[in-house]
Amino acid sequence: MARMKFICDAERCIECNGCVTACKNEHEVPWGVNRRRVVTVNDGLVGQEKSISVACMHCSDAPCMAVCPVDCFYRTDEGVVLHDKDICIGCGYCSYACPFGAPQFPSNGAFGLRGKMDKCTFCAGGPEENGSKAEFDKYGRNRLAEGKLPACAEMCSTKALLGGDGDTVADIFRSRVLRRGKGSEVWGWGTAYGNLPNPKPIPAPEKKS
Amino acid sequence: MVRASCILQLALGNVGKSGGGTNIFRGHDNVQGATDVGPNPDSLPAYYGLATGSWKHWCAVWGVDYEWVKKQYASQEMMEKSGATVSRWVDAVLEKNELIDQDNNVKAMVFWGHAPNSQTRGLDMKKAFDKLDLLVVIDPYPSATAAMAAMKVDGQELNPNRAVYLLPAATQFETSGSVTASNRSLQWREKVIEPLFESRTDHMIMYQLAEKLGFQKELVARLKLVKGKGGMMEPETESMLEEINRGSWAIGYTGQSPTRLKAHMRNMHLFDVKTLRCKGGKDAVTGYDMTGDYFGLPWPCFGTPELKHPGTPNLYDNSKHVMDGGGNFRANFGVERDGVSLLAADGSHSLGADITTGYPEFDHILLKKLGWWDDLTDAEKKLAEGKNWKTDLSGGIQRVCMKVHGVHPFGNAKARAVVWNFPDPIPLHREPLYGTRPDLVAKYPTHDDKKGFWRMPTLYKSVQDKNVEQKLYEKFPIILTSGRLVEYEGGGEETRSNPWLAELQQENFVEINPKAANDRGIRNGEYVIVSTPTGARIKVRAMVTMRVAADTAFIPFHFSGWWQGKDMIDSYPEGAAPIVRGEAVNTATTYGYDSVTMMQETKTTICNIEKAAA
Numbered sequence: 001m002a003r004m005k006f007i008c009d010a011e012r013c014i015e016c017n018g019c020v021t022a023c024k025n026e027h028e029v030p031w032g033v034n035r036r037r038v039v040t041v042n043d044g045l046v047g048q049e050k051s052i053s054v055a056c057m058h059c060s061d062a063p064c065m066a067v068c069p070v071d072c073f074y075r076t077d078e079g080v081v082l083h084d085k086d087i088c089i090g091c092g093y094c095s096y097a098c099p100f101g102a103p104q105f106p107s108n109g110a111f112g113l114r115g116k117m118d119k120c121t122f123c124a125g126g127p128e129e130n131g132s133k134a135e136f137d138k139y140g141r142n143r144l145a146e147g148k149l150p151a152c153a154e155m156c157s158t159k160a161l162l163g164g165d166g167d168t169v170a171d172i173f174r175s176r177v178l179r180r181g182k183g184s185e186v187w188g189w190g191t192a193y194g195n196l197p198n199p200k201p202i203p204a205p206e207k208k209s
Numbered sequence: 210m211v212r213a214s215c216i217l218q219l220a221l222g223n224v225g226k227s228g229g230g231t232n233i234f235r236g237h238d239n240v241q242g243a244t245d246v247g248p249n250p251d252s253l254p255a256y257y258g259l260a261t262g263s264w265k266h267w268c269a270v271w272g273v274d275y276e277w278v279k280k281q282y283a284s285q286e287m288m289e290k291s292g293a294t295v296s297r298w299v300d301a302v303l304e305k306n307e308l309i310d311q312d313n314n315v316k317a318m319v320f321w322g323h324a325p326n327s328q329t330r331g332l333d334m335k336k337a338f339d340k341l342d343l344l345v346v347i348d349p350y351p352s353a354t355a356a357m358a359a360m361k362v363d364g365q366e367l368n369p370n371r372a373v374y375l376l377p378a379a380t381q382f383e384t385s386g387s388v389t390a391s392n393r394s395l396q397w398r399e400k401v402i403e404p405l406f407e408s409r410t411d412h413m414i415m416y417q418l419a420e421k422l423g424f425q426k427e428l429v430a431r432l433k434l435v436k437g438k439g440g441m442m443e444p445e446t447e448s449m450l451e452e453i454n455r456g457s458w459a460i461g462y463t464g465q466s467p468t469r470l471k472a473h474m475r476n477m478h479l480f481d482v483k484t485l486r487c488k489g490g491k492d493a494v495t496g497y498d499m500t501g502d503y504f505g506l507p508w509p510c511f512g513t514p515e516l517k518h519p520g521t522p523n524l525y526d527n528s529k530h531v532m533d534g535g536g537n538f539r540a541n542f543g544v545e546r547d548g549v550s551l552l553a554a555d556g557s558h559s560l561g562a563d564i565t566t567g568y569p570e571f572d573h574i575l576l577k578k579l580g581w582w583d584d585l586t587d588a589e590k591k592l593a594e595g596k597n598w599k600t601d602l603s604g605g606i607q608r609v610c611m612k613v614h615g616v617h618p619f620g621n622a623k624a625r626a627v628v629w630n631f632p633d634p635i636p637l638h639r640e641p642l643y644g645t646r647p648d649l650v651a652k653y654p655t656h657d658d659k660k661g662f663w664r665m666p667t668l669y670k671s672v673q674d675k676n677v678e679q680k681l682y683e684k685f686p687i688i689l690t691s692g693r694l695v696e697y698e699g700g701g702e703e704t705r706s707n708p709w710l711a712e713l714q715q716e717n718f719v720e721i722n723p724k725a726a727n728d729r730g731i732r733n734g735e736y737v738i739v740s741t742p743t744g745a746r747i748k749v750r751a752m753v754t755m756r757v758a759a760d761t762a763f764i765p766f767h768f769s770g771w772w773q774g775k776d777m778i779d780s781y782p783e784g785a786a787p788i789v790r791g792e793a794v795n796t797a798t799t800y801g802y803d804s805v806t807m808m809q810e811t812k813t814t815i816c817n818i819e820k821a822a823a
C-alpha cells in the first residue's frame with residue numbers, strides 16, 4: 001500500500017498560486033478558508049527569493065491527532081490524515097499543534113458550519129461514503145477514490161508540488177537534485193515524516209447517532 | 210528590447226535551433242491566433258497587408274466580388290490605407306479633425322472583448338467615452354467599458370445622444386474552434402456547455418450584425434451555417450477554419466484542417482513531449498495517420514492538408530528538410546541592397562534542397578524558368594498561372610517547391626538585423642517622454658514629432674522637451690511602471706469576478722522600495738495617493754518591498770472599478786460588478802507611443818507617491 005506524501009520543490013515553485021486555485025475550485029472551498037497556501041520568503045531579494053506551497057502534510061506522527069480532545073482524526077491505509085467534522089468541536093487545539101498552519105477555522109459557510117475545522121484531505125474526502133454528496137459538502141471531492149492524485153499537484157505547472165506515493169515522489173525529487181546539483185533541502189519533510197516508519201492506519205471514529 | 214534580443218540571438222547563432230529562438234510570452238489565451246487572422250488596422254488576415262492584390266486574393270478566398278467589397282469603402286485610398294490603432298482611439302475621437310488623416314473623427318466604438326483599463330491615458334479616455342455617438346460592448350462581462358461610460362465626472366460634458374449597447378457574449382467554454390499558442394501550434398477546443406443566459410457566440414453576433422447591415426450573404430458566402438443557440442443560425446466553426454486554411458498561404462496556416470487538429474487532440478499521447486513529434490499511430494475515428502506530424506501543426510504548415518506537411522516546430526531550422534519541418538530565412542526584403550546580395554550564401558540551405566544557394570521567393574515565372582512548371586498537375590496549373598506562392602489557391606507552387614524539390618516557397622535569404630525602413634534601423638536607446646533624468650534626455654533624445662502616423666499626429670520631441678523644461682521630474686521623482694500579476698488576466702473583469710482568483714488579490718497596490726516609503730512616512734499596507742503629470746490621483750495600498758528599486762514603483766494593471774479614490778460600483782449594471790474592484794493604473798498613465806507600431810507606453814512614466822489623507 002502506498003504511503004501518500006507531499007513534496008514541494010522550492011527550486012521550482014514560481015508562486016503562481018495554481019495549486020491554491022486548483023484546490024479552491026476542486027472542493028469549492030469558501031472565501032477565507034485556505035487549505036493550501038503559497039508562502040514566499042526573501043520577497044524581492046534577487047537570488048534569495050524562494051516560494052513554497054504549504055498544506056496539511058499528513059504527518060507520520062500527526063500532532064493534530066495527538067492533541068485532539070475528541071479524537072476526531074483518523075488515518076487511512078494510505079497514510080492520509082483525515083477528520084470527522086461531525087465529531088470536531090472546533091476547539092482549535094489542532095491549529096496550535098500543527099507546524100504547518102494547516103487547520104482552518106472559518107466563521108461561516110458550508111465548511112465552517114459551527115466553526116468546525118477544515119483542512120487539506122489529500123483529496124481523499126472524509127468518513128462519509130466515497131463520492132457521496134454528504135462527503136463533498138463537508139470535505140470536498142474524493143479524488144483518491146476515483147484513482148486520481150491531489151488536484152493541486154496535478155495542476156502544478158512546474159511540477160514543483162508533487163503529491164503521491166512517498167517513495168515515488170521522493171525518487172523524482174532525488175533525481176532532480178542529482179541533475180541540478182543543488183536544492184536538496186526538502187522543506188517540511190523532516191518535520192512531517194522524520195525518520196519514522198510508515199504509520200499504521202487508524203480507523204475513523206464510530207458515529208454516535 | 211524585442212528587436213535587440215532577436216539580433217543578439219541571431220549573432221549568437223541561437224536562431225533556427227531546437228531550444229533557441231526568440232519565443233515571446235504573450236498575455237492571453239489565443240492572442241497569437243487573433244493576431245494571425247488580422248485584427249490589426251494595417252493588414253488583411255495572415256499578414257497579407259492592404260494592397261489591391263491582397264484584397265483580390267482574399268475576395269477570391271471569401272467568394273465575394275472584389276468590386277462589391279470596394280464599393281463598401283468611401284474610396285480605394287481608404288480601403289488600402291492603414292487605419293488608426295486601438296491605442297489611439299481616444300485621439301481618433303477627440304483630436305481636431307484637420308489634424309487627423311481621415312475625413313471624419315471616430316464616432317462609434319465597438320469593444321469586443323477588450324478592456325479599456327489596459328490602455329493608457331484614462332482621463333482622456335473618459336472624455337472620449339463621453340463624446341461618442343455609439344458605444345457597443347460585446348463581452349461575457351459588461352466590463353469596465355460599460356462602467357467607465359456610465360460614471361459621471363463632475364464638470365465633464367456628456368453627449369446627450371450617445372447610445373450604449375451591451376451584448377452578452379459567450380465564453381470560450383461555450384463554443385468550439387481552433388486556438389493558436391505562441392509556438393504557433395493550433396489546438397481544437399470543444400464546447401463544454403451551451404451558452405449561458407442570454408449570451409451568444411462571437412460568430413453568431415457577427416453574423417447577426419451582418420444581417421442587420423445587409424451583407425450576411427457575403428459574410429458567409431463560403432461558410433456552412435448551422436443551428437446555434439435557440440435554433441438561431443451561425444457559421445460553423447470548422448468551416449471558418451477551413452476558410453482560413455484556403456487563404457493563409459503566406460504563413461502556412463493552410464495545412465491545419467479541423468480533421469487533422471481533432472485527430473491530434475484525440476491522440477495527444479502519441480506525441481513526444483520534448484520534440485512534439487508523433488512517432489507513429491493512426492486516429493481511431495478517422496483513420497488519419499499522424500506519423501511525423503508535430504503536435505498542433507505549428508505554422509508554417511504549408512500546402513493543402515493533403516500534402517501532409519508536418520508543421521514547423523522551430524522556425525528557420527536548416528538542419529531539416531522542408532517537408533520535415535525544416536526551413537531557412539525568408540527572402541522578404543528584396544534580393545539586393547547597395548550592391549550586396551540579400552540572398553543566402555552558397556551552401557546555406559535547408560537539408561536536401563535542390564538549390565544549394567540563396568534564391569528568391571517563388572512565383573509562376575521562377576517555376577517556369579527552372580523547368581519545374583510541369584511538375585504541377587493540370588488542375589494546379591490552371592490556378593497557379595500568374596500567381597505566386599502566397600496567392601496560388603491550388604497550393605501547387607508550394608507542393609512542387611517543397612515536396613518535389615525540397616526548397617522553401619518563400620525563398621532562401623539572409624536574416625536582417627538592420628531594418629532600413631524603421632526610424633532606427635538598428636535599435637537605439639531613447640529616453641522616454643516622461644522620465645526623471647534630464648541628463649539622459651540630452652544624451653538620448655526621442656524622435657521628432659510625426660504627422661499622419663497611423664492617421665494620427667504623434668508627439669515625441671515636443672512633449673519630452675516640455676517635460677524637461679517644466680522640470681516635471683522634481684514634482685514626480687519616481688519612475689512608474691506597470692505590468693501583470695499571475696492571478697488576473699488583461700483588464701481583469703472576468704478574473705476579478707472569479708471568487709477563487711479574486712480572493713488572492715483583493716486590492717490594488719503600488720510596490721514601493723523601503724527607502725522611498727520611509728522617506729515619505731509610508732508604511733506597508735497603508736493607502737497612498739499616486740499622482741502623475743496628467744493630474745490623475747489614484748488611491749492604492751502601499752506594498753513596501755525590495756522588488757523595486759528606490760527610484761521606481763510598480764502597479765499592476767488588472768484593476769478597474771475605482772476612479773481616483775471612488776468605488777464606481779453604482780456605474781455597473783446591477784449585479785454585474787466584479788467581486789474585486791480597484792484603481793486602474795492606466796487612469797494615471799501618460800502620453801507616448803512606439804515609433805513603429807504605435808504601441809502605447811505602459812511601462813514608463815513618472816509619479817509621486819504620498820500618504821493618503823485619512
